[in-house]
Amino acid sequence: MVRMLTIIPLLFLLTGCWSSQELDKSALVHGIGLDKSDGQLRISVEIIKPTGPSEQGGGEGGGGNGQNILLERDADSLIQGAREFIKDAKRRLYFEHTRLWVIGEELAKDNFIDYLDESRRDQMFRLNSYLFITEENPIDILGTSTLYEDLSSAEIVSALEQTQYIAEFTSVKIYEFYKLIEGPIPNAYLPIIKTKKEKDKAITSLDGTAVIRNDKMVGKLNTHETVGLNILLNKAKGGGRTVSLNDKEKVSLEIKKSETKIKPILNGNQLNAHLNIKIEGTLADNTTKSNINEQWISKVEEEVSNQTEKNVRLTLDKLQKELKTDISGIGLETYRKYPKQWQGIQSEWNEIFSNADIIIDVHTNITHQGLINKSINRNHKKPYNNPYKR
Amino acid sequence: MRYLKIKSIMQKMKQNTKWTQEEQFNNSILFSSDVHKNEEKLKQLLDSSDDIIFHDFIIPLHDGRTLKALLVIVDGLIDEDAIRNNVLEPLTKESLDSTMGEELKQVKERISIFNTKKENNLEKSVYQILKGNTLLLLDGYSEGLLLNAPGYEVRAISEPQSDRAVRGAHDGFIESSPTNIALLRRRIPHPSLQFETIKIGEYSQTDITIGYVKDIADPKLIERIKQRLEQIKVDEINNSGEIEQFIEDHPFSIFPTIGNTERPDKASALLMEGRIVIIVNGDSVSLFVPSLFLENIKSIEDYSSRPYYSSFIRMLRFVSFVISISLPGIYIAAINFHKVMIPSDMIVPIIQARETVPFPLAMEIAMMILMFEVVREAGVRLPQQIGSALSIVGALILGQVSVSAGLVGAPTIIVVSISYIAAFVITPIADVTALLRIGLFIASSLFGGYGLIVAMLGLLTHMISLTSLGIPFMAPFAPFYFQDWKDSLIRLPLRWKKQRPKSIPNQRKTRIRSLPKTGDK
Numbered sequence: 024m025v026r027m028l029t030i031i032p033l034l035f036l037l038t039g040c041w042s043s044q045e046l047d048k049s050a051l052v053h054g055i056g057l058d059k060s061d062g063q064l065r066i067s068v069e070i071i072k073p074t075g076p077s078e079q080g081g082g083e084g085g086g087g088n089g090q091n092i093l094l095e096r097d098a099d100s101l102i103q104g105a106r107e108f109i110k111d112a113k114r115r116l117y118f119e120h121t122r123l124w125v126i127g128e129e130l131a132k133d134n135f136i137d138y139l140d141e142s143r144r145d146q147m148f149r150l151n152s153y154l155f156i157t158e159e160n161p162i163d164i165l166g167t168s169t170l171y172e173d174l175s176s177a178e179i180v181s182a183l184e185q186t187q188y189i190a191e192f193t194s195v196k197i198y199e200f201y202k203l204i205e206g207p208i209p210n211a212y213l214p215i216i217k218t219k220k221e222k223d224k225a226i227t228s229l230d231g232t233a234v235i236r237n238d239k240m241v242g243k244l245n246t247h248e249t250v251g252l253n254i255l256l257n258k259a260k261g262g263g264r265t266v267s268l269n270d271k272e273k274v275s276l277e278i279k280k281s282e283t284k285i286k287p288i289l290n291g292n293q294l295n296a297h298l299n300i301k302i303e304g305t306l307a308d309n310t311t312k313s314n315i316n317e318q319w320i321s322k323v324e325e326e327v328s329n330q331t332e333k334n335v336r337l338t339l340d341k342l343q344k345e346l347k348t349d350i351s352g353i354g355l356e357t358y359r360k361y362p363k364q365w366q367g368i369q370s371e372w373n374e375i376f377s378n379a380d381i382i383i384d385v386h387t388n389i390t391h392q393g394l395i396n397k398s399i400n401r402n403h404k405k406p407y408n409n410p411y412k413r
Numbered sequence: 414m415r416y417l418k419i420k421s422i423m424q425k426m427k428q429n430t431k432w433t434q435e436e437q438f439n440n441s442i443l444f445s446s447d448v449h450k451n452e453e454k455l456k457q458l459l460d461s462s463d464d465i466i467f468h469d470f471i472i473p474l475h476d477g478r479t480l481k482a483l484l485v486i487v488d489g490l491i492d493e494d495a496i497r498n499n500v501l502e503p504l505t506k507e508s509l510d511s512t513m514g515e516e517l518k519q520v521k522e523r524i525s526i527f528n529t530k531k532e533n534n535l536e537k538s539v540y541q542i543l544k545g546n547t548l549l550l551l552d553g554y555s556e557g558l559l560l561n562a563p564g565y566e567v568r569a570i571s572e573p574q575s576d577r578a579v580r581g582a583h584d585g586f587i588e589s590s591p592t593n594i595a596l597l598r599r600r601i602p603h604p605s606l607q608f609e610t611i612k613i614g615e616y617s618q619t620d621i622t623i624g625y626v627k628d629i630a631d632p633k634l635i636e637r638i639k640q641r642l643e644q645i646k647v648d649e650i651n652n653s654g655e656i657e658q659f660i661e662d663h664p665f666s667i668f669p670t671i672g673n674t675e676r677p678d679k680a681s682a683l684l685m686e687g688r689i690v691i692i693v694n695g696d697s698v699s700l701f702v703p704s705l706f707l708e709n710i711k712s713i714e715d716y717s718s719r720p721y722y723s724s725f726i727r728m729l730r731f732v733s734f735v736i737s738i739s740l741p742g743i744y745i746a747a748i749n750f751h752k753v754m755i756p757s758d759m760i761v762p763i764i765q766a767r768e769t770v771p772f773p774l775a776m777e778i779a780m781m782i783l784m785f786e787v788v789r790e791a792g793v794r795l796p797q798q799i800g801s802a803l804s805i806v807g808a809l810i811l812g813q814v815s816v817s818a819g820l821v822g823a824p825t826i827i828v829v830s831i832s833y834i835a836a837f838v839i840t841p842i843a844d845v846t847a848l849l850r851i852g853l854f855i856a857s858s859l860f861g862g863y864g865l866i867v868a869m870l871g872l873l874t875h876m877i878s879l880t881s882l883g884i885p886f887m888a889p890f891a892p893f894y895f896q897d898w899k900d901s902l903i904r905l906p907l908r909w910k911k912q913r914p915k916s917i918p919n920q921r922k923t924r925i926r927s928l929p930k931t932g933d934k
Contacts, residue, residue: 043749043861074768
């Protein structure tokens, strides 16, 4: 007993690796930017400023809102850069709270996936952090001033978590990205982020989607096409849709439910796909003067269906004709339906997709028209008994 | 000197302790028939201590003769009025009509005190006198009369300081065990409720009374407690806590495996569950065995409030226990070892609070825990008038100034405070939580979450290994008695608790035989 009691405390002294790290001796990275620079990797990081906002502003990257430190450095690899940052940051960098990765377009068109390897290999990185592509310098995205949060990274991430109310952008986490890349079709899509002038300061804004074919970015979809992509991917669970009945009259629909079913039929190398899109929504905004009745509603439903079809067709056209890249989910559905034939056609899938005949069938259902039935009636009725009129 | 002599008497007791204690003085000094010789011997034995009063008086006899008599009492232990009115007055005012050799019988008849008995053993009488009996000796008789008319000051029955209840009885045990026994007897006026008394402590002669309901309690358990109590050979018992530590199964554990209460209503409820109550004379806290871990999260009030709220409160108490012991540990493990555990939005204020603190986090927490313990201990012992000053100083220095001075981070104060406040929810083991908190904090400051988990597993193993007088401490969870779960972390409606808990061994299983039907019919 006594021997045990002496041995056990002594064992504690034998431990060599001390994984304890004081918080005030660590630099916690919230956002990482990667870009290319002369064959090397340019890494920029956004670190929480521990002392809170002050007059001096950010680090050498400059700008920001005083809550963050921005550092930039060229390195051969991510981990080498992380270690070399200690020289600049004077503290060891911790990537456990990294929630944002911004990849410069130049790197995205090159071998950015190779550089991302460490994000899965090291236990320090979060696989549920978000990936972005930017046309600008990544450090500019990390350095934009924020509206609410302390850090631009945190604000961009919190914006993504509100996507259910808007179908105009895609959000992709690292593990989702890898799931796409390592799936049967090695194509992926990533949201594009850019800075926007708002009065005199720059704020970040999401704009379109980058299309990645075989590990490299090949093109982009604009915001409108992104909506079509979201419908194709069965990810447009919400958001509003405005349709014009004629030149002046517009009706908005609030989408409650949107379901896309893909039925591919493969004949040799000819693909016929049938898209069945079901939209359920409520009437959100009626700028017309017409009152609501069955007839009118079915007219609006038809119009919504038409517009949605056009929207999806636009996206598909771009993917098929211009980019020749399938990120639409048709490929995955085909793979599931024809697993045997898939082996033979996998290598030329993007070609098959480009030549595919795709039929789009949209069915819209307006479940209710909100709290009022009638619009304001401009032709007021005359009062029955006007006391001033004999 | 006097103590030494009594010690020699008690040594004989020691060899042959019996619950009735009748045959201890077989070979000791007997009374002689001469009252003066008896007086001398008594004075010798008692070493003429100042608080012992020898009162000589003369009993007039019918035929003109007189009879010398001696009254021996301890000052302050006797109801003087009763002795004066019921003993001295009837014996001295009127002459005694009796023949030679019949006087003692006559005297006994004339004295109007309930509990009188003849005693021929002088040594035993000494000990009875010191316990508050009055000895009456008559010249010419080698027997004395022991009159039981104790009259000492006792505290009035009042609400206990600990274990308070809003809804429920407001009386509490006091320091006198006859009163405490009466409080229990009033609640269970059934012949099956039995009390047995043993005297423990050679000097203190403390009355230890065990109470149990004979029809319900397990006879093996009663026997075990009796045996353990008999084996205690000590000089003194000062309070119930000493008895607790002498008879418990695991005296080196940090968990108490014998419960205590100041509430007679709780004690009687426990008796009816088949438990045994140990009342220690001179202590207002009574013990009960077996006491399981769950006792600490139960309150007698749970049974009088609605089952839903009671269940909620019980779960809250348990969660508080876990929070109380582990929160500082989790905090340091999250910050120093597993930074990914902290929500990203929360880390910014934590970092900013940590930045100004000059100490390592472990030292910061250790300082806070130490200071909270100091304030708590000071608050417990201090008179109330100074207490309010202390709380102001404590709140100001610990809470406000140390943060603004940059000595301690605000999150640390929040964590340590929550941990302490949570401990106050489970007062019966607040002392245990204080130690466990420090233990778990050290484990996780050295080894992070890994250390915390290993330490908690060790704690759990220890808790499961504990027994209370042979009854598993963690019942009904380990061993697994599912039927007892209805009165554990949750309390189901009383209607469904038809059986006594299986965790406590008992002889009478059913406690509810029939109840009115539910509904309005």
